[in-house]
Amino acid sequence: PPLYKQRYQFVKSLVEKHNPKKVADLGCSECSLLWKLKFCSSIEVLAGVDISEDVMKEKMHTLSPLPCEYLQPSWRSLVITLYQGSVAEKDPNLLGFDMITCIELIEHLEAKELAAFPEVIFGFWAPIMVVISTPNSEFNSLLPGVSLFRHLDHKFEWNKKEFESWALEAADCYGYTVEFTGVGKPPPGAESVGYCTQIGIFVRNYVETAEIVKHKMTTNHVYKTIFKAVY
Ligand code: SAM
Numbered sequence: 001p002p003l004y005k006q007r008y009q010f011v012k013s014l015v016e017k018h019n020p021k022k023v024a025d026l027g028c029s030e031c032s033l034l035w036k037l038k039f040c041s042s043i044e045v046l047a048g049v050d051i052s053e054d055v056m057k058e059k060m061h062t063l064s065p066l067p068c069e070y071l072q073p074s075w076r077s078l079v080i081t082l083y084q085g086s087v088a089e090k091d092p093n094l095l096g097f098d099m100i101t102c103i104e105l106i107e108h109l110e111a112k113e114l115a116a117f118p119e120v121i122f123g124f125w126a127p128i129m130v131v132i133s134t135p136n137s138e139f140n141s142l143l144p145g146v147s148l149f150r151h152l153d154h155k156f157e158w159n160k161k162e163f164e165s166w167a168l169e170a171a172d173c174y175g176y177t178v179e180f181t182g183v184g185k186p187p188p189g190a191e192s193v194g195y196c197t198q199i200g201i202f203v204r205n206y207v208e209t210a211e212i213v214k215h216k217m218t219t220n221h222v223y224k225t226i227f228k229a230v231y
Contacts (some may be wrong), residue, residue: 027105
């Protein structure tokens with residue numbers, strides 16, 4: 001399967017393994033991953049965030065319940081919400097989540113946004129698990145026609161060492177443990193290059209008290225809700 005499908009499948013398998021109830025996808029774009037995740041039975045709250053309202057709106061109607069789902073109320077509750085906003089800004093709507101995914105997002109962030117991001121996701125939202133994927137620049141030599149970056153809009157592409165040191169520093173600073181994996185295996189003989197897409201799985205290694213969450217909830221809302229579906 002194409003690489004983007006392998007990334008979505010990777011997240012879906014992780015959800016099926018850990019059974020999170022509240023999952024958010026940052027940089028959700030056309031909501032393709034959210035659409036796949038709405039079929040995961042553990043999920044009761046699903047949220048998407050993107051800076052671009054237009055790109056989210058393109059296919060967000062696919063997240064609405066089908067007429068048959070209205071007629072035959074489901075055995076579980078599910079609320080899907082889409083927010084327009086930047087991941088460099090704290091918004092209390094994403095507090096208390098079990099899992100937050102960032103698939104091919106960080107390489108689109110400006111230097112200033114990237115610098116603010118760890119404090120927002122690991123410090124403020126502090127979900128139990130974070131999944132971050134980004135291109136592995138070492139793989140680019142194996143891709144036909146890629147000279148500098150895989151996509152014009154990428155602000156950077158990191159090799160394994162660069163991603164791992166960024167991730168380890170953030171994990172260390174905010175009380176997480178991180179493990180590295182990826183999707184898109186290199187061809188035989190080029191194993192040292194690593195995966196085409198590198199992935200960090202971060203797990204929080206402390207318990208957040210209800211008081212702390214309650215206090216964070218008083219932070220001002222900055223995100224704009226652009227869609228809400230209640231199943
Ligand atoms: N996650 C999607 C997937 O895997 O199919 C696609 C990600 S797309 C390559 C990057 C997305 O990040 C774009 O939709 C873009 O609008 C969004 N984005 C860029 N900067 C952002 C920011 N500061 N806050 C939130 N979203 C941002």
